[in-house]
Amino acid sequence: MRIVCPFCGERELGEFTYLGDAKPQRPAADAGEDAIYDYVYLRDNIAGPMSEHWYHGGGCRAWLKVTRNTLTHEISSVEPAAGAGAAKVGA
Amino acid sequence: MAEFSWDIRSPLDRALVAGPYGARGEDGVTLIEIRNFDLVQVMTRRGAAGEMAKAAQARFGVAAPETPKAVSAGDATLIWSGPDQFLVLSKGGRHTMEALAPVFAGSASLSDQSHARALISVSGDKARAMLAKLSSIDLHPDVFGVGAAAATSMDHTSVTLWRGKDRNAQAVFNVLVFATFAESLWHTMLDSAAEYGVTISHSEDLV
Numbered sequence: 592m593r594i595v596c597p598f599c600g601e602r603e604l605g606e607f608t609y610l611g612d613a614k615p616q617r618p619a620a621d622a623g624e625d626a627i628y629d630y631v632y633l634r635d636n637i638a639g640p641m642s643e644h645w646y647h648g649g650g651c652r653a654w655l656k657v658t659r660n661t662l663t664h665e666i667s668s669v670e671p672a673a674g675a676g677a678a679k680v681g682a
Numbered sequence: 683m684a685e686f687s688w689d690i691r692s693p694l695d696r697a698l699v700a701g702p703y704g705a706r707g708e709d710g711v712t713l714i715e716i717r718n719f720d721l722v723q724v725m726t727r728r729g730a731a732g733e734m735a736k737a738a739q740a741r742f743g744v745a746a747p748e749t750p751k752a753v754s755a756g757d758a759t760l761i762w763s764g765p766d767q768f769l770v771l772s773k774g775g776r777h778t779m780e781a782l783a784p785v786f787a788g789s790a791s792l793s794d795q796s797h798a799r800a801l802i803s804v805s806g807d808k809a810r811a812m813l814a815k816l817s818s819i820d821l822h823p824d825v826f827g828v829g830a831a832a833a834t835s836m837d838h839t840s841v842t843l844w845r846g847k848d849r850n851a852q853a854v855f856n857v858l859v860f861a862t863f864a865e866s867l868w869h870t871m872l873d874s875a876a877e878y879g880v881t882i883s884h885s886e887d888l889v
Binding site: 603 | 750763764765818832833834835838840
């Protein structure tokens with residue numbers, strides 16, 4: 592499997608580290624115990640396209656948001672995670 | 683208190699043995715360790731990319747690299763090392779932390795890497811064949827020309843790789859590696875290059 596880093600180009604899997612599901616959003620502080628439990632512990636076991644965080648630690652050290660099909664490993668999009676690259680995102 | 687003076691030595695001081703290595707009568711790969719350089723990491727602060735770019739242009743007379751490449755700026759080389767960051771490689775104390783701090787005050791954070799990295803220059807007829815064993819980067823001249831750069835890994839070790847100016851009509855690949863991993867990568871490089879015959883030396887001059 593290869594990932595096309597938006598900063599470096601196509602690179603082998605060994606340069607990347609998998610973090611996990613990119614979908615969960617931290618709930619508001621007053622959201623209640625159920626929402627926090629859901630955010631911290633509960634994950635969907637997706638068979639199909641899934642949004643994931645990957646870290647290009649063996650390269651440019653940017654965090655990436657990758658959409659990968661968990662059935663085929665086909666990657667349909669790769670974009671910088673929020674804050675990766677001061678000029679490009681979240682400036 | 684006893685006087686103590688730091689003895690500055692290359693991380694390859696022990697491992698590097700100048701002279702021929704590997705296959706006899708062949709001279710396929712030349713490995714030169716470059717010693718005593720100044721290396722400063724420049725990381726743009728959030729929202730200050732424009733200001734940083736202006737400061738770099740004014741200081742070096744060239745635009746700082748925004749994509750993986752190495753830019754020659756007379757007495758310094760600016761090497762892309764990640765989004766909104768690059769390394770300033772120079773000799774002779776002209777672009778040290780102290781010299782660059784006022785230049786990038788407010789627009790970038792600096793980190794002195796002069797003694798944190800080892801710099802190895804790889805050239806020779808078989809340089810690409812030898813590097814192909816260590817790197818998954820396509821080093822074909824059509825793809826990786828003079829000035830091309832990559833933040834990548836060799837033998838599970840993060841390196842900054844770039845192609846410098848040709849020497850004796852041959853491609854020169856420069857590898858910056860973390861000082862504490864330098865000896866390990868050096869031995870791996872020797873193993874990879876042995877079959878082609880290696881000429882080993884060290885130099886004080888940037889190439």
